Amino acid sequence: MATILRDLSYRYQWLYDGISRVAAISVGGEARFRQLALKGLTIHSDTQVLDLCCGSGQSTQFLVKYSQNVTGLDASPRSLQRARQNVPEAAYVEAFAEKMPFTDNSFDVVHTSAALHEMQSEQLQQIIQEVYRVLKPGGVFTLVDFHAPTNPIFWPGVSLFLLLFETETAWQLIKTDLPVLLSEIGFNVDQSTLYAGGSLQVIQAKK
């Protein structure tokens, strides 16, 4: 069931964007959701930014407002085709996040939104290691994704959402202590902030 609905939402961008818009109400709307992970970051026009698992450019459209050097990476040719149309200001690369075609120390900022919950745990580790590799020393990994609600009122909504649209990897992610995982890989976790009754986490970690 969940995979059918997720596949449908990937096939029809209006459906994906509609679901995101409704889910983002919990943090004050889509524009706010899309910029949660950018809070407090310094991004100049020449800052090298990677939008990892960029999808159809949903967050890339905000990143290009700050930097002229934004690259979106995704494994899905269909999403990338849409991203190229939606946000032509960025460059795009089709690749897997766990094996990125970039040299070491390439980016000042790696951003990822709503993607890590799709990864198996070993894959998640590989991706974080890859992010560490491609970030410049002092560069920042900033992410937003699901988290286990800390306010019980949010559990029914989050559970329903995960049951309808996600797979077991999302349930695994909310049981994972991402700040600890990031630290084990070598990051210094600067900030870890919860939103929407704890159901969303934003983490900023420095290489």
Ligand SMILES: C[S@@+](CC[C@H](N)C(=O)[O-])C[C@H]1O[C@@H](n2cnc3c(N)ncnc32)[C@H](O)[C@@H]1O
């Ligand atoms: C839920 S979408 C998130 C898209 C966008 N970042 C957003 O905030 O709406 C997850 C994206 O991750 C991509 N993805 C999943 N696994 C991937 C992998 N191993 N490597 C690269 N991209 C991947 C999918 O193709 C999809 O576009």
